[in-house]
Amino acid sequence: MPALTLAPPAGDSPLNTADTAHSEGPSAFAQAAELELRDVSKRYVGAREPAIKELSITVPAGEVCVLVGPSGSGKTTAMRLINRMIEISGGDILLGGESVLERDPRELRREIGYVIQQIGLFPHETVAQNIATVPRLLGWDKQRTATRVHELLDLIGLDPEEMRDRYPVQLSGGQRQRVGVARALAADPPLMLMDEPFGAIDPINRARLQDEFLRLQARVKKTIVFVTHDIDEAIKMGDRIAILREGGVLAQYDSPREILTNPADDFVARFVGADRALKRLGLSTLAEIELAQPNGAQPNGDTVALSTTVRDALSLLLSNGGRPLTVTDGDEDGHGGSARVAGLLTLETVSELLDERAQP
Amino acid sequence: MNLLATGPVIPNYAAQSSKCVVENDFFCFDWVKHNWGTVLWPALRQHIYLTLVAVAIGFAISLALALAAHRLRWLERPTLVVTGILYTIPSLALFELLVAPVGLNTTTAEIALVSYTLLILFRNIVTGLREVPDEVREAAEGMGMTRAQVLRRVELPLALPAIVAGLRIATVTVISLATIAYLVSAGGLGLPVHNALGEGPFKTELIAAGGLAVVLALVADGLLVGVQRLLTPWVRAARA
Numbered sequence: 001m002p003a004l005t006l007a008p009p010a011g012d013s014p015l016n017t018a019d020t021a022h023s024e025g026p027s028a029f030a031q032a033a034e035l036e037l038r039d040v041s042k043r044y045v046g047a048r049e050p051a052i053k054e055l056s057i058t059v060p061a062g063e064v065c066v067l068v069g070p071s072g073s074g075k076t077t078a079m080r081l082i083n084r085m086i087e088i089s090g091g092d093i094l095l096g097g098e099s100v101l102e103r104d105p106r107e108l109r110r111e112i113g114y115v116i117q118q119i120g121l122f123p124h125e126t127v128a129q130n131i132a133t134v135p136r137l138l139g140w141d142k143q144r145t146a147t148r149v150h151e152l153l154d155l156i157g158l159d160p161e162e163m164r165d166r167y168p169v170q171l172s173g174g175q176r177q178r179v180g181v182a183r184a185l186a187a188d189p190p191l192m193l194m195d196e197p198f199g200a201i202d203p204i205n206r207a208r209l210q211d212e213f214l215r216l217q218a219r220v221k222k223t224i225v226f227v228t229h230d231i232d233e234a235i236k237m238g239d240r241i242a243i244l245r246e247g248g249v250l251a252q253y254d255s256p257r258e259i260l261t262n263p264a265d266d267f268v269a270r271f272v273g274a275d276r277a278l279k280r281l282g283l284s285t286l287a288e289i290e291l292a293q294p295n296g297a298q299p300n301g302d303t304v305a306l307s308t309t310v311r312d313a314l315s316l317l318l319s320n321g322g323r324p325l326t327v328t329d330g331d332e333d334g335h336g337g338s339a340r341v342a343g344l345l346t347l348e349t350v351s352e353l354l355d356e357r358a359q360p
Numbered sequence: 361m362n363l364l365a366t367g368p369v370i371p372n373y374a375a376q377s378s379k380c381v382v383e384n385d386f387f388c389f390d391w392v393k394h395n396w397g398t399v400l401w402p403a404l405r406q407h408i409y410l411t412l413v414a415v416a417i418g419f420a421i422s423l424a425l426a427l428a429a430h431r432l433r434w435l436e437r438p439t440l441v442v443t444g445i446l447y448t449i450p451s452l453a454l455f456e457l458l459v460a461p462v463g464l465n466t467t468t469a470e471i472a473l474v475s476y477t478l479l480i481l482f483r484n485i486v487t488g489l490r491e492v493p494d495e496v497r498e499a500a501e502g503m504g505m506t507r508a509q510v511l512r513r514v515e516l517p518l519a520l521p522a523i524v525a526g527l528r529i530a531t532v533t534v535i536s537l538a539t540i541a542y543l544v545s546a547g548g549l550g551l552p553v554h555n556a557l558g559e560g561p562f563k564t565e566l567i568a569a570g571g572l573a574v575v576l577a578l579v580a581d582g583l584l585v586g587v588q589r590l591l592t593p594w595v596r597a598a599r600a
Contacts (some may be wrong), residue, residue, distance in 0.1 A: 085502060124517045124594045134503050167597040193502075214491075263411030318588035 002076070021309050032061040032223045033096035033190035040102045041090035042077055042248070047234070051290055052248035054091065059240065061190075062221040062330070064236035068228055074248030075227045079193050082225060110134050113192035119176050121152050121168040127153070127179050128164040135186040152182040155216065156207030175204050181213070185220065192224045198233070210236055231272055235260070235279055243268055257283055272300040277354050280285050282311035289353055291343025294326070306342055314350050322347050373406050388564045399552055399565070404572050406547035410538045411580070414470055418477030422526075425478075426485035427511075434488060443479035452477070455543050469538070469546035476537055477530040484526025488519025521595060525589040528581050535577045541578070549573045 042052040067075040252264040263269040378390035539550035556566035
């Protein structure tokens with residue numbers, strides 16, 4: 001039983017119900033629970049309009065749900081209702097089938113990972129002490145905590161020996177962000193709440209951290225509620241996207257592909273942008289679509305790898321004067337000596353793709 | 361009746377004094393050495409005692425007031441007004457005022473000294489607590505810390521530099537003010553200074569006692585800086 005001691009024993013937590021996904025991911029990250037918001041409302045005292053209006057969404061265990069919307073759409077409020085940083089006015093929130101309203105708020109929060117935009121690392125504590133925050137609150141012993149810190153630093157790609165005793169001021173922005181995620185993961189929470197976690201990072205590092213986070217999530221498979229105002233980030237990070245409009249009304253809750261293909265109304269269509277067809281192409285790589293056969297035609301030398309997104313490939317295609325591109329299974333810059341030709345990418349291929357996907 | 365027979369006793373100061381004292385030089389180490397055990401050390405010891413007690417009590421009161429004002433914002437202004445008034449009362453007047461109700465003793469001195477630390481300490485503790493970044497507090501609460509845990513594990517440690525800065529000012533202020541505690545018969549280094557003023561042109565006692573007060577202030581300040589360095593390693597990490 002490798003590292004099983006790190007997860008709470010079965011039956012210890014009320015979250016170990018049938019809704020809980022157990023077997024996936026490393027055993028040290030055994031827990032993920034289904035989250036259900038049921039007709040959730042929030043009305044602030046003295047406010048005429050509610051901040052959240054009868055919001056109902058269900059996030060299956062192990063999936064990423066992105067809450068996205070313009071400012072004033074209540075996305076952060078909705079997230080903070082889940083760990084009871086804000087008290088709910090109506091409806092119910094179920095985590096692993098159990099109402100969060102019946103839990104002690106402190107205990108509940110210790111079971112929910114929490115990452116905010118400014119990260120909020122404790123400046124007076126070392127990286128190791130920061131990560132150990134929740135284990136310490138839960139009364140873990142020293143050995144178990146130290147093992148866990150080591151494992152988490154490994155997981156986020158920071159050298160434990162080198163980084164453990166540093167203070168937050170001695171870290172780069174990206175490192176701080178990773179430590180913030182490690183701290184949220186420390187006690188293997190079945191749910192993570194992330195409020196614009198990459199919002200304060202420059203664009204280049206943000207893309208890298210997003211990719212890194214997706215790889216991490218593929219391993220830990222947590223249920224995640226992710227708040228952002230950036231639709232592109234929502235499309236990239238979300239298994240499902242909940243688009244909220246002003247007043248905390250749910251406009252659409254669907255997979256990114258569905259939202260881009262069939263926006264529920266004008267608001268959603270405008271919010272995802274006029275380039276939603278292009279964004280949709282960004283969801284697939286050349287490996288996932290049907291390519292034209294070369295049929296002995298000689299390519300003019302411009303090649304593109306199978307791992308390229310259709311969107312990037314279209315951009316290349318257009319800058320190539322619309323002449324077909326040769327798709328190879330080589331490395332990304334197309335210089336792989338032994339690369340095999342997989343097919344041709346033509347403008348017709350791409351437009352058929354969009355046409356076909358427009359049909360429900 | 362032997363005494364009468366020998367006539368009036370005229371103390372012969374010169375007999376037990378060095379050449380330096382007799383000739384009244386600017387500063388006589390001999391005198392310091394000679395009077396260390398009987399004059400200077402007792403005065404210094406009393407001075408340290410007065411200071412420690414005043415700063416400790418002042419800190420306890422200020423911390424309690426600051427924690428209350430941290431939770432109940434409206435308490436801050438009235439507390440600043442009251443401690444501010446105490447701080448501006450001329451020290452000599454305050455000592456004299458307290459003699460009637462409290463008497464000529466150490467308690468009078470301590471009450472006066474404590475009242476001068478309150479404004480400095482209260483303001484520094486409140487400022488230190490308030491300057492804890494909001495996101496740090498939010499993260500602490502979001503991870504399930506109780507209010508007491510947020511205070512003990514996050515807010516107070518982060519307020520330490522401001523708190524120690526307050527303690528340094530309060531301590532040096534009290535060391536300086538305690539030199540007038542002799543007025544209410546509480547002793548301290550003010551006593552030899554006062555006596556020296558009555559000794560005419562002889563300067564050694566004045567210089568020695570005054571110098572000790574200065575050295576005491578410097579040493580106390582240095583100790584507090586050392587304590588802060590030990591307690592706040594992250595502050596140095598930020599500078600490195």
